[in-house]
Amino acid sequence: MTPTSAGTIPGLDQAPTTHQPLLDWVRETAALTTPERVVWCDGSREEWQTLTDQLVEAGTFVRLSQKPNSFWCVSDPDDVARVEDRSFICSKNEADAGPTNNWMDPLDMTIVMTEHYRGCMAGRTLYVIPFCMGPLTAENPQLGVQLTDSPYVVVSMHIMTRMGSKALTLFGDGTDTAAEFVRCLHSVGAPLKPGQEDVPWPCATTKYITHFPEDRMIWSYGSGYGGNALLGKKCYALRIASVIARDEGWLAEHMLILKLTSPAGKVHYIAAAFPSSCGKTNLAMLEPSIPGWKAETLGDDIAWMRFGDDGRLYATNPEAGFFGVAPGTGWKTNPNAMRTLYRGNSIYTNVALTDDGDVWWEGYSDAPPDHLTTWTRDDWTLTTDYARGRLAAHPNSRYCTPIAQCPIAAPEWNDPQGVPISAIFFGGRRATTIPLVVESRDWQHGVFLGATLSSETTAAATGQVGVVRRDPMAMLPFVGYHVGDYLQHWLDTGDHAHATQLPKIFYVNWFRRAGNNGGDGRFLWPGFSENSRVLKWAIDRLDGTATATETPIGLVPTPEALDLNGLDTPPDDVQAALTVDPDEWRAEIPLIEQWLATIGDKLPHALLDELEDLQHRLA
Ligand code: GTP
Numbered sequence: 001m002t003p004t005s006a007g008t009i010p011g012l013d014q015a016p017t018t019h020q021p022l023l024d025w026v027r028e029t030a031a032l033t034t035p036e037r038v039v040w041c042d043g044s045r046e047e048w049q050t051l052t053d054q055l056v057e058a059g060t061f062v063r064l065s066q067k068p069n070s071f072w073c074v075s076d077p078d079d080v081a082r083v084e085d086r087s088f089i090c091s092k093n094e095a096d097a098g099p100t101n102n103w104m105d106p107l108d109m110t111i112v113m114t115e116h117y118r119g120c121m122a123g124r125t126l127y128v129i130p131f132c133m134g135p136l137t138a139e140n141p142q143l144g145v146q147l148t149d150s151p152y153v154v155v156s157m158h159i160m161t162r163m164g165s166k167a168l169t170l171f172g173d174g175t176d177t178a179a180e181f182v183r184c185l186h187s188v189g190a191p192l193k194p195g196q197e198d199v200p201w202p203c204a205t206t207k208y209i210t211h212f213p214e215d216r217m218i219w220s221y222g223s224g225y226g227g228n229a230l231l232g233k234k235c236y237a238l239r240i241a242s243v244i245a246r247d248e249g250w251l252a253e254h255m256l257i258l259k260l261t262s263p264a265g266k267v268h269y270i271a272a273a274f275p276s277s278c279g280k281t282n283l284a285m286l287e288p289s290i291p292g293w294k295a296e297t298l299g300d301d302i303a304w305m306r307f308g309d310d311g312r313l314y315a316t317n318p319e320a321g322f323f324g325v326a327p328g329t330g331w332k333t334n335p336n337a338m339r340t341l342y343r344g345n346s347i348y349t350n351v352a353l354t355d356d357g358d359v360w361w362e363g364y365s366d367a368p369p370d371h372l373t374t375w376t377r378d379d380w381t382l383t384t385d386y387a388r389g390r391l392a393a394h395p396n397s398r399y400c401t402p403i404a405q406c407p408i409a410a411p412e413w414n415d416p417q418g419v420p421i422s423a424i425f426f427g428g429r430r431a432t433t434i435p436l437v438v439e440s441r442d443w444q445h446g447v448f449l450g451a452t453l454s455s456e457t458t459a460a461a462t463g464q465v466g467v468v469r470r471d472p473m474a475m476l477p478f479v480g481y482h483v484g485d486y487l488q489h490w491l492d493t494g495d496h497a498h499a500t501q502l503p504k505i506f507y508v509n510w511f512r513r514a515g516n517n518g519g520d521g522r523f524l525w526p527g528f529s530e531n532s533r534v535l536k537w538a539i540d541r542l543d544g545t546a547t548a549t550e551t552p553i554g555l556v557p558t559p560e561a562l563d564l565n566g567l568d569t570p571p572d573d574v575q576a577a578l579t580v581d582p583d584e585w586r587a588e589i590p591l592i593e594q595w596l597a598t599i600g601d602k603l604p605h606a607l608l609d610e611l612e613d614l615q616h617r618l619a
């Protein structure tokens with residue numbers, strides 16, 4: 001970027017910092033994007049108040065009367081989910097990206113995007129958001145700055161990150177000790193001509209979600225939604241952080257973090273990776289159905305895991321909020337999410353609005369109201385639309401709410417040391433083949449299970465829904481480098497010099513259906529709070545007190561080994577959910593082979609060995 005004159009832009013010179021690299025970057029960006037003014041965000045209550053009032057005034061937000069300090073918002077109908085086909089990893093060397101990433105030469109991309117950015121903030125405000133991913137008290141705080149022209153993004157970042165003055169303090173004074181930070185540039189790509197009226201949700205048809213891993217830099221253009229726009233989330237904490245983690249020997253993963261306390265008072269922390277819209281947030285807020293067990297949450301989407309001095313893997317959550325899928329969230333499925341939301345201080349995007357100023361979505365309650373305003377701002381009535389099955393909320397509609405107000409937030413959720421992980425769960429959404437739970441034989445086999453994870457696509461990303469695809473470690477859209485190197489990094493983690501006690505790896509599937517043999521397509525396993533039964537079995541396996549059966553794919557519980565006390569699911573369904581069907585698995589093998597073949601030369605040999613073992617056991 002070549003700076004032109006930015007000296008006259010109001011606010012530019014009111015920087016609350018002397019950090020020269022930051023000041024230079026803001027000035028350059030302002031010169032390129034030509035905003036009307038620059039605002040340095042402090043993260044205060046007053047700032048929240050001012051911006052939410054302004055968003056209400058602009059017609060972007062509707063203040064809810066039924067939930068304190070909470071807002072309803074709908075996006076442009078073409079800006080509702082992550083755009084994976086528009087997400088790029090621009091590593092200097094093409095071999096450091098792909099084959100699962102879109103790659104473009106960083107210089108070429110810089111040229112293309114610079115033209116999009118030129119003048120793109122005209123008539124808008126450029127907000128400078130200093131933020132910290134993970135606890136502010138970390139020994140080595142992971143800093144970032146997002147420059148954005150979206151006030152919606154600013155208030156969302158208030159919830160999702162530690163941001164503003166408290167983060168800026170950690171940047172230092174701008175001398176040679178000035179801290180490094182990830183540069184996150186974001187524009188909705190909708191400049192305003194003088195006098196032109198704004199729309200409630202500005203965005204552009206052309207979208208780019210671009211990552212420059214070597215420069216630790218993110219450039220996002222054209223979208224205001226979720227992971228496309230809240231750059232601390234998937235872009236920084238997964239795509240850029242996975243590259244840093246590779247370089248430094250740790251893991252940045254798409255995982256929830258959950259604390260489980262047994263009736264005997266023994267504590268275990270677990271992490272679980274499921275693809276988008278496959279149950280992380282729900283498991284993170286689990287209300288166990290089995291007596292005496294307690295679940296507390298530390299995070300619902302991202303875990304950063306490093307070896308501690310004791311050789312165990314410690315996880316922290318870089319985020320400070322939940323950006324959760326709204327549909328399906330209700331008092332029966334996820335009461336802890338509902339309790340969190342009832343405390344207010346939340347933003348709802350693309351759900352429906354009730355006439356009395358509350359939110360509603362499919363699954364919110366058993367009794368929908370008579371009338372709603374849908375996420376497309378259309379009328380919706382119980383008598384006609386509900387009967388016809390017309391959705392009032394978008395399937396990827398979301399709530400954004402602070403972790404701190406979750407009633408089951410674990411006291412240590414903000415501890416920079418993190419928590420030692422006893423077990424890792426991989427899982428996906430599969431109607432067939434994959435049993436309710438499998439325990440891996442060892443780390444390498446566990447990595448194979450994660451590497452071959454498969455799941456039906458969901459509305460969390462644009463594109464077709466319900467198509468089975470391989471999604472290694474639930475990171476397919478989020479690995480910031482070559483997936484073969486990523487899988488090798490996982491294998492290497494098992495050989496880490498400091499590792500004394502590796503987590504045990506399990507694979508779960510809450511979504512198997514009755515359908516193969518004339519079933520009605522119902523879920524075989526009730527899921528949600530009943531998933532505690534599966535977690536209990538896994539923890540009992542760690543403690544050596546539960547039995548398992550050897551199968552070709554790993555260790556599976558018999559129905560007797562699971563605590564099914566008080567479960568009203570038909571025993572045949574439980575049995576069917578646990579079944580390892582050799583025919584189904586033989587049909588799965590070519591799909592796994594195909595996937596591993598796409599990885600090419602960088603596919604770790606150990607995974608081919610695992611595949612061969614599996615074939616032998618099935619033969
Ligand atoms: P992202 O936030 O997109 O990464 O998704 P997530 O992994 O956090 O998924 P989430 O917990 O929001 O669940 C997605 C959808 O799956 C919601 O509609 C849930 O109601 C549903 N769901 C979650 N857990 C279960 C389960 O155990 N069984 C069934 N049948 N559905 C579930």
Ligand code: SPV
Pocket residue numbers: 081082225226227228233234275276277301323460461
């Ligand atoms: C996901 O898609 O995994 C999400 C939503 O959590 S987004 O923030 O859009 O990535």
Ligand code: MN
Pocket residue numbers: 277280281300301323324325
């Ligand atoms: Mn989630």
